[in-house]
């Protein structure tokens with residue numbers, strides 16, 4: 001059996017998607033979260049990683065050049081032989097040197113059907129506010145490759161999530177987050193399996209993606225979800 005692919009999870013907030021990835025890790029054995037990285041000292045995601053014995057780092061980005069930040073990130077990633085980076089509510093721009101070193105090896109999850117409701121400034125509750133204001137009956141979750149801009153990389157997987165007539169931002173965000181927690185580990189498996197085999201990942205077939213029924217019940221730990229992001 002092939003060893004799991006070492007991955008890094010970058011997160012700025014609560015890290016419920018990181019938790020879903022950690023929980024799924026032993027189920028598939030396709031990846032192992034080798035390190036967690038944040039731009040914020042107090043990010044709850046760091047504690048989630050540390051509590052299960054993973055290395056966790058803060059790389060500050062304020063008042064630093066992307067070149068400097070990128071150099072430090074690449075050192076940490078090399079220390080852990082990271083093959084794939086999973087952004088899970090990471091706030092900041094990924095430095096060009098990291099994007100170049102991990103071309104089509106960086107994924108991001110976005111709580112809406114990109115290219116709608118994405119881009120700089122579309123973060124946290126704003127995404128769901130925009131969805132509700134638009135009057136659409138269906139929103140979604142997108143996993144995409146990361147390039148040097150916000151939410152513009154090619155899409156790897158996208159699933160729909162219904163908007164219900166009585167939804168508010170909290171109920172919609174909770175329903176979407178529940179789907180994120182199922183989709184992201186499945187896509188991580190898919191991409192890491194291909195990386196382990198040395199092939200380019202094929203498009204992720206969502207028709208074989210068996211996600212649990214979506215309900216309108218809010219997540220019990222939703223308070224730990226991200227409060228403020230620039231990249232969502």
Ligand code: GRF
Nearest residue numbers: 014015016017089111225232
């Ligand atoms: C998620 O909604 C994700 O789609 C977005 O940021 C949020 C992170 O939530 N990129 P969490 O920190 O994983 O709870």
